[in-house]
Amino acid sequence: MNRIDPETAELYSIADLAREFGISTRAIRFYESKGLISPERLGATRVFRRRDRARLILILRxxxxxxxxxxxxxxLALYDADRGQQVNLLTEKVDERLQLLEQQLADLQTTIAELHEIRKLARERVVSS
Amino acid sequence: MNRIDPETAELYSIADLAREFGISTRAIRFYESKGLISPERLGATRVFRRRDRARLILILRxxxxxxxxxxxxxxLALYDADRGQQVNLLTEKVDERLQLLEQQLADLQTTIAELHEIRKLARERVVSS
DNA sequence: CCACGCCTTTACGTTAGCGTCAAACAACTG
DNA sequence: CAGTTGTTTGACGCTAACGTAAAGGCGTGG
Known part of the structure; x- marks a missing residue:
């Protein structure tokens, strides 16, 4: 457990990931410059592993x-907080996040419901005309 | 039906709405400049009615x-499309919106689930330490 | 009358999130 | 060996969504 298998640690170039996710290499470099990902280097060239790729998925979501x-x-820091973090502080921050997200969820459901309503009204108009 | 009751058409100043929604008057003017709201004028001064207020709520959401x-x-245009719009085109746009929103809903639910998971793991760590 | 508060417009400043060259090096390919 | 393809680091450009003065009009209260 906790052993890293080097065989399954696939490598990606910056262009690989850009293609896969439909974003620009510029964007990826920008994310690195902001500390969101930190690929290894082979000389000067960036080398991405599965961890970086996973982070990218979270970023895009x-x-x-x-x-x-x-x-x-x-x-992302919440994910990193795996080891060596104050657990209280972690769960506190997680709960903060969850509150925001649930507000957003409520907004979203309201909006979706309203759009369904609009569509329904539109159809009734068609029928009665 | 469809009659407007002038008595219930409350009036709001720009500062009223800014205070109520915790935004700046600058923001409200900006929204107007972008055509999101179009308050009446009393001389040069903006006068907002319930319709504008309702739109503001949608904007903030x-x-x-x-x-x-x-x-x-x-x-907002979808709401306006009450009368005199091609119904086909309307429902088409509504459906586009709904697709996006449902993608967002899925993202949101995934994220919320992951955060719950993180919190659970954090608590287990506390117990086993 | 004059200060005060609220309103207006005009206009420049700011931050985020990249897009878009430019110049340079590395590896492969014909 | 020249050319193509992919990489790097700057550095400047650009749009969105306001913030932040600056300068002035309107009404009210002391």
Whole structure:
């Protein structure tokens, strides 16, 4: 347990990940410059492993949710807090996040319901015309 | 039906709404400049009615969901499309929106679940230490 | 009358999140 | 060996969404 298997640690170039996720290499470098990912180097060239790729997925999901990179950075820190963190402080921050997300969930459900309503009204209009 | 009752058409100053929603008057003017709201004028002074206030609520909800003002503008248009719009085109746009929102809903639920998981792991660590 | 508070417009400043060259090096390919 | 492809680090550009003065109009109260 906790052993790293080097065989399964696939390597990705920056272009690989850019292609896979439909983003620019510039964006990826930008995320690194903001400390959201920290790929290894082979000389000067960036080498990404599964961990970096996983983080990228979280970053993009955060963006779809409308979060700033700053927010996403904080969010990633919660994942990192695996070891050697004050647990109280961690759960506190997690709970903060959850509150925000549940507010967002409520907003989202309201909005979805309203759109369904609009569609329904539109259809009724068609029928009665 | 469809009659407007002038008695219930309350009036708000820009400062009223700014205070109520905890935003700046600058922001409200900015939203107007982008065509998201269009208050009446008394001389040069903006006069807001319930309709504008309702729109503001939708705007702020859109922002909490991470949408750009451009997106929100399009969204508001769906509400306006009450009368005299191509119904097909309307429902089409509504459905587009709904797709995005449901993607967002899925992202959100995943994220919430992961955070619950993190909290659970943190607590287990406390117990076993 | 004059200060005070609230309103207006105009305009420049700021931060985030990249896009877009530019210049340079490394490896492969014909 | 020249050319293509992929990488790097700057550095400047750009849009969105306001913040922040600056300068002035309108009404009210002392």
């Amino acid at each position: 955060g963006k779809r949710l409308g979060f700033s990179l700053r927010d996403i950075s904080d969010y | 859109g922002k909490r969901l991470g949408f750009s003002l451009r997106d929100i503008s399009d969204y």
